[in-house]
Amino acid sequence: MEVSQRAPGRWQLATVLSVKAETPRVKSFRLDLPMWMPHLPGQHYDVRLTAPDGYQAQRSYSVASSPLDRGEIELTIDRLADGEVSPYFHDVVEQGDQVEVRGPFASYFVWRGEDPALLIGGGSGVVPLMAMLRHRRRSMPELEMRLVYSVRSAEDVIYADELGDDATLTFTRAAPEGWGGHTGRIDGEVIAAALAGSPTAFICGSNGFVEAASRLLLAAGCDRTAIRTERFGPTG
Ligand SMILES: Cc1cc2nc3c(=O)[nH]c(=O)nc-3n(C[C@H](O)[C@H](O)[C@H](O)COP(=O)(O)OP(=O)(O)OC[C@H]3O[C@@H](n4cnc5c(N)ncnc54)[C@H](O)[C@@H]3O)c2cc1C
Numbered sequence: 597m598e599v600s601q602r603a604p605g606r607w608q609l610a611t612v613l614s615v616k617a618e619t620p621r622v623k624s625f626r627l628d629l630p631m632w633m634p635h636l637p638g639q640h641y642d643v644r645l646t647a648p649d650g651y652q653a654q655r656s657y658s659v660a661s662s663p664l665d666r667g668e669i670e671l672t673i674d675r676l677a678d679g680e681v682s683p684y685f686h687d688v689v690e691q692g693d694q695v696e697v698r699g700p701f702a703s704y705f706v707w708r709g710e711d712p713a714l715l716i717g718g719g720s721g722v723v724p725l726m727a728m729l730r731h732r733r734r735s736m737p738e739l740e741m742r743l744v745y746s747v748r749s750a751e752d753v754i755y756a757d758e759l760g761d762d763a764t765l766t767f768t769r770a771a772p773e774g775w776g777g778h779t780g781r782i783d784g785e786v787i788a789a790a791l792a793g794s795p796t797a798f799i800c801g802s803n804g805f806v807e808a809a810s811r812l813l814l815a816a817g818c819d820r821t822a823i824r825t826e827r828f829g830p831t832g
Contacts, residue, residue: 606631607644607698612691613668618754622720623686624660624672627697634663636706637727638798638826641669641699645684655681658724658800658826659700660755662731672754674720676829705826707731710796712740716782716809718801719747721828725800726755729762742790746782746805764790787812794819800826 610627617623640658661670675686689695707713707728715725722745732741743763747753750772753765766778766786778786787809797818799809806825813823 605698607696609694610669610697612689612693612695614691615689618672618756619752621675621752622672622754623675624670625685625689626661626668626670627695628668629697632667632669633700634666635659635669635700635727636708637662637731638706638724638824639700639702639727640724641671641697642701643671643681644696644698645681646696653680656701658727660723660726660730662727662734664731664734672720672723672726702826705798705800705824707796707798709736709739711736712742712792712795714790714792714795714797714813715741715743716797716799716801716813717743717745718782718805718809719752720754721799721801721805721826722754723800724826725798726758728798730758740792740795742792744782744786744790746801782809782812784812784815787816791816791818794822797823798826799823800828802829803827 608631610629613626613628615623615625640656642654642656644652644654646652657671657673659669660672673682673685676682715728717725725743729743732739745763746766746768748768749770766782768781771779797813799806806827810823
């Protein structure tokens, strides 16, 4: 009997099962993987595009789905106007298309069931945190896990229909009408309200966001060794 290789380093051709518009700039892609293997929430896949002339571009995208979704993964991609790979996904990739991926990768920025866990995301930095939240809801709903999510405005909220009591939002540019919650950047007050016990903290976003959130957690007395960070891009 032939045994298919499931080593994460192997490139494989995934088929796009569905495309969902999350916000005007963000789409989620559900992919069917011929060599699927379970990931840990927080891990990412590499995606590789090849042009007809052989030119290749490769980028990393976090898995947004729970590993309980066997055989498939969800990637959520923010469209950067002057980008190479993210506009291709937004403007070209459709249901039924095939894309080359390999993974899952990363052993550091992963949630292994730590309790309590505090998740802090800025913009598309919420993607790997959503995998943690989704997986915890389905596998260990009794565990203490809170998401603090910073977005510019209401139309930028990714996974809006899935955010419940375990999520605290803050709007940095424009809050929706009648909003009674926090506005502006994440500050010490937001962190203090979200802290429960001594959490393992996961911070994901731009460099500037990760730096600022890490400083706030340290100032609030969190242990440096309990803070795990993932940086998506060069700008703040
Ligand atoms: C481990 C890891 C996981 C990631 N997961 C996700 C994810 O789940 N969803 C997602 O949308 N992105 C994610 N990213 C970012 C992603 O890999 C790409 O960097 C991003 O999509 C831009 O690629 P591009 O080819 O479109 O733009 P590029 O052609 O690489 O860059 C275009 C311009 O945008 C700037 N830029 C590049 N990346 C960013 C960024 N993230 N934010 C702001 N400006 C940037 C560049 O400096 C350049 O000026 C992740 C990155 C890492 C390292």
